[in-house]
Amino acid sequence: MIVRVPGRLCWPVHRVATSGHYPDGLAVIEERWTLAMVVDACDVCDAIDEARAEAIKRAGEG
Amino acid sequence: MRTLESQSREIGGVKYIVTPLTTRAALRVMCRVLKIAAPAFGDVAALRDAAAAAGGAIGTLLSGLVSDLDDAALVEVCEAFAEVCEADLGGAKTLPMRNRQWEEHFRGRLFDLFEWVVFCGEVTFGPLLARLQAKAPEPAAAPAAG
Numbered sequence: 001m002i003v004r005v006p007g008r009l010c011w012p013v014h015r016v017a018t019s020g021h022y023p024d025g026l027a028v029i030e031e032r033w034t035l036a037m038v039v040d041a042c043d044v045c046d047a048i049d050e051a052r053a054e055a056i057k058r059a060g061e062g
Numbered sequence: 063m064r065t066l067e068s069q070s071r072e073i074g075g076v077k078y079i080v081t082p083l084t085t086r087a088a089l090r091v092m093c094r095v096l097k098i099a100a101p102a103f104g105d106v107a108a109l110r111d112a113a114a115a116a117g118g119a120i121g122t123l124l125s126g127l128v129s130d131l132d133d134a135a136l137v138e139v140c141e142a143f144a145e146v147c148e149a150d151l152g153g154a155k156t157l158p159m160r161n162r163q164w165e166e167h168f169r170g171r172l173f174d175l176f177e178w179v180v181f182c183g184e185v186t187f188g189p190l191l192a193r194l195q196a197k198a199p200e201p202a203a204a205p206a207a208g
């Protein structure tokens with residue numbers, strides 16, 4: 001699935017807010033988090049997504 | 063929610079306690095310093111490039127401010143950093159720099175003002191740069207069962 005995000009948005013922030021892995025929403029992330037925390041969270045989201053994709057792939061093969 | 067770690071530094075005999083800017087404020091400052099019309103950070107890689115450029119700009123802010131930033135941009139950057147800074151003047155309470163307190167506080171201390179801006183920039187963008195410049199780790203999470 002391809003998700004097209006408008007270029008005017010700061011995707012890393014929205015990526016964390018829409019991931020479902022963190023309890024904070026967009027407003028809280030923008031007002032309380034630092035950019036460094038957002039970057040850390042993006043790395044975590046990437047790792048989880050890759051693990052999930054791998055699990056789905058293995059399940060399909062099995 | 064994690065507590066934002068503050069850093070302190072003595073500038074011109076005054077100890078300044080600074081916490082990192084929030085995401086929204088940091089993006090606004092980056093756009094101002096880099097003269098980007100919109101926060102065009104499509105992914106972490108773009109953010110990495112922008113942060114590297116911002117880090118460089120902040121590192122040379124003393125010379126860059128005068129030549130690169132117009133008055134309005136400089137004031138906007140100072141006001142953003144003032145929101146996350148308090149001065150320890152040795153009394154019982156610290157003095158918040160917000161609400162334009164920074165203007166009076168740095169009156170006649172322009173060099174200290176520039177040094178303060180650089181320090182505030184380091185507090186926000188230093189950790190960000192460190193994370194962005196670090197090699198992205200391989201995903202360690204094991205595939206979920208089922």
